[in-house]
Amino acid sequence: MSTRKNSAGGGALKPLPMILGAAALIVLGMLLSTVLVDQSAPSPAPGAATVTPVYSSAVLDIAKDFYCACGSCGQEELVVCSCDTAIQEKNYIHDLLEKGYEKRSINATVQAMFGGGKT
Ligand SMILES: [Zn+2]
Numbered sequence: 001m002s003t004r005k006n007s008a009g010g011g012a013l014k015p016l017p018m019i020l021g022a023a024a025l026i027v028l029g030m031l032l033s034t035v036l037v038d039q040s041a042p043s044p045a046p047g048a049a050t051v052t053p054v055y056s057s058a059v060l061d062i063a064k065d066f067y068c069a070c071g072s073c074g075q076e077e078l079v080v081c082s083c084d085t086a087i088q089e090k091n092y093i094h095d096l097l098e099k100g101y102e103k104r105s106i107n108a109t110v111q112a113m114f115g116g117g118k119t
Contacts, residue, residue, distance in 0.1 A: 059094045062106055069114035078116065089114050 055063070066078040070085035078086055089110060096106045111117040 055090050055094065058097050059090055062093050062103055063090055065107060065118050066110060067116040069116040
């Protein structure tokens with residue numbers, strides 16, 4: 001009986017420190033994550049916005065035929081404007097170029113999608 005109790009007791013005693021350790025790790029992790037989230041929360045948004053994407057001359061060649069379609073930057077040239085809409089438009093042009101579309105059909109598609117064509 002004593003041996004049975006011992007083995008059972010040993011089995012019951014062992015997991016306890018592990019649970020405590022796990023709990024401590026979870027608490028630590030929560031503390032760390034709140035600290036990390038606190039510090040990193042403001043940085044991604046401005047970081048993503050301040051990075052000016054570099055466009056190929058082919059993209060800019062098409063973009064220069066358009067004004068920015070955002071409507072809030074005073075009909076800025078699409079090439080010059082770096083607002084979200086302008087970036088979206090230029091990414092769209094880039095996408096179509098990647099797919100092998102001709103300049104003329106990209107022009108027409110961008111005009112249909114966003115408008116702001118100079119002609
Ligand atoms: Zn704009």
